Amino acid sequence: MSERTPVAILGAGLTGLSAAIELGERSVRHRIFERLAKPGGHAVTIEDNGFRFDRTGHLLHLKSDALRAQVLDWIGPDHVQVQRRSVIWSNGVYTRYPFQANTFGLPPAVAYECLNGFIAAHFAEHKPAPRNFEEYCLQHFGEGISKHFMLPYNARLWGVHPKEITSDWCQRFVPLPRLEDVLAGAVGLNDRELGYNANFIYPRLGMGELAEGMARLVPHLELERSPRSIDLARRKLIFEHEEVEFDVLLSSIPLPVLLRLIDELPEPVQAAAAKLRCSHLDYLDVALRRTAGRDFHWAYVPEAKYPFYRVGQYSQFSPALAPPGRSSLYVELASRDRPDIDRVLPLVAHGLVEMGLIDAPDDIEFVRARRIDFAYVIFDHQYFAALSVIRPFLEQARILSTGRYGGWNYSAMEDAISFGKNAAEKALALRRS
Numbered sequence: 001m002s003e004r005t006p007v008a009i010l011g012a013g014l015t016g017l018s019a020a021i022e023l024g025e026r027s028v029r030h031r032i033f034e035r036l037a038k039p040g041g042h043a044v045t046i047e048d049n050g051f052r053f054d055r056t057g058h059l060l061h062l063k064s065d066a067l068r069a070q071v072l073d074w075i076g077p078d079h080v081q082v083q084r085r086s087v088i089w090s091n092g093v094y095t096r097y098p099f100q101a102n103t104f105g106l107p108p109a110v111a112y113e114c115l116n117g118f119i120a121a122h123f124a125e126h127k128p129a130p131r132n133f134e135e136y137c138l139q140h141f142g143e144g145i146s147k148h149f150m151l152p153y154n155a156r157l158w159g160v161h162p163k164e165i166t167s168d169w170c171q172r173f174v175p176l177p178r179l180e181d182v183l184a185g186a187v188g189l190n191d192r193e194l195g196y197n198a199n200f201i202y203p204r205l206g207m208g209e210l211a212e213g214m215a216r217l218v219p220h221l222e223l224e225r226s227p228r229s230i231d232l233a234r235r236k237l238i239f240e241h242e243e244v245e246f247d248v249l250l251s252s253i254p255l256p257v258l259l260r261l262i263d264e265l266p267e268p269v270q271a272a273a274a275k276l277r278c279s280h281l282d283y284l285d286v287a288l289r290r291t292a293g294r295d296f297h298w299a300y301v302p303e304a305k306y307p308f309y310r311v312g313q314y315s316q317f318s319p320a321l322a323p324p325g326r327s328s329l330y331v332e333l334a335s336r337d338r339p340d341i342d343r344v345l346p347l348v349a350h351g352l353v354e355m356g357l358i359d360a361p362d363d364i365e366f367v368r369a370r371r372i373d374f375a376y377v378i379f380d381h382q383y384f385a386a387l388s389v390i391r392p393f394l395e396q397a398r399i400l401s402t403g404r405y406g407g408w409n410y411s412a413m414e415d416a417i418s419f420g421k422n423a424a425e426k427a428l429a430l431r432r433s
């Protein structure tokens with residue numbers, strides 16, 4: 001049994017680190033525990049044979065000036081500012097992102113179907129509230145764009161049919177183009193970058209540099225420490241060889257993991273927890289012996305004939321991520337089954353050849369298959385009902401569960417930093433109350 005801590009933080013991804021920094025600045029005593037040997041969570045960089053790989057594409061979009069200054073301070077001067085080069089690969093051609101506003105270059109019959117459908121949807125008189133993401137797409141983009149991009153791409157990204165997803169998650173992330181943009185984009189006139197992420201900041205040596213910079217301000221971080229259980233009645237984290245009493249628990253670990261740790265979880269909360277769904281993601285880090293044949297940052301791939309739905313190029317974010325004369329890719333696989341590399345790699349290589357990234361499979365120096373257990377929280381039709389049981393329970397137990405997976409949402413790194421800071425402020429208020 002050790003000394004009681006006012007605030008215990010679980011998880012040292014960006015949310016947990018940000019909370020610890022905020023509490024430190026306010027001189028609030030706290031402890032922070034991370035399961036892994038390294039901080040950063042999803043925002044880490046892995047060194048491997050001279051290459052540096054993030055956990056697929058991680059690019060910083062910073063809307064707030066204050067946050068931007070703070071993040072640049074943590075990263076330091078060794079960063080690059082990049083203008084997005086993202087494309088769609090479909091029907092054997094590249095088009096610009098977003099698909100819905102850039103149909104120029106597609107086969108004429110496909111472009112016509114997209115344009116015609118968009119115009120019909122735009123001028124439709126009857127627009128009932130969409131009941132799911134499929135209806136949202138049909139209503140906002142029309143039949144053609146939905147069929148050729150929105151529905152197949154999103155089914156591959158989320159791992160479930162868009163009918164199973166509510167439309168609430170997407171307002172911020174799916175750009176809704178104006179009619180003028182769609183018309184201009186159909187004839188190749190669009191030179192305006194659409195969407196929330198047209199510019200980004202990237203640490204030259206990989207996104208892990210951000211967490212490293214933050215972790216330098218949290219020297220008391222306890223790595224490879226994960227509680228066996230949480231005794232809520234006695235407000236204790238139970239570790240293998242220690243019990244840590246806390247006033248407030250600030251958790252950034254995935255919500256289902258947190259709930260599983262709690263002893264004697266009430267039955268309705270257990271039932272709600274069983275309804276939380278999140279997709280996992282299997283992806284390949286691919287090291288090439290040569291520079292790749294295209295210079296895009298990432299490409300969306302909606303067609304089912306390819307085993308991947310997105311391919312990105314780490315070494316286009318920053319050439320320092322690959323040795324001179326080489327390059328590196330991430331390939332996000334559409335199947336949710338554990339990949340059989342011997343079977344999937346030839347299909348992936350074939351796709352990369354078609355996309356003009358490599359000339360032949362021999363251009364691949366090595367491949368690593370990696371998995372992200374918690375990738376995308378699924379906003380299905382049980383989502384809000386489940387959270388309406390779980391959130392009040394946590395609140396009355398004075399547990400602040402926050403972050404992308406702690407808060408069970410779809411959000412970005414800049415949000416994680418804000419979530420952590422806000423939760424630290426709430427923890428302070430709870431302690432005083």
Ligand SMILES: Cc1cc2nc3c(=O)[nH]c(=O)nc-3n(C[C@H](O)[C@H](O)[C@H](O)COP(=O)(O)OP(=O)(O)OC[C@H]3O[C@@H](n4cnc5c(N)ncnc54)[C@H](O)[C@@H]3O)c2cc1C
Binds near residue numbers: 040372376405
């Ligand atoms: C494929 C993918 C691509 C993305 N791309 C971008 C992008 O381009 N731009 C962007 O801004 N955002 C992107 N994101 C989102 C971004 O990764 C997250 O918003 C952010 O990293 C979340 O940070 P977090 O601290 O909330 O969670 P996490 O990073 O998940 O951190 C949680 C921490 O808790 C630890 N933990 C888990 N269980 C325990 C336990 N029992 N005890 C102690 N510790 C535990 C974990 O090891 C981890 O370190 C992407 C996410 C994914 C999945």
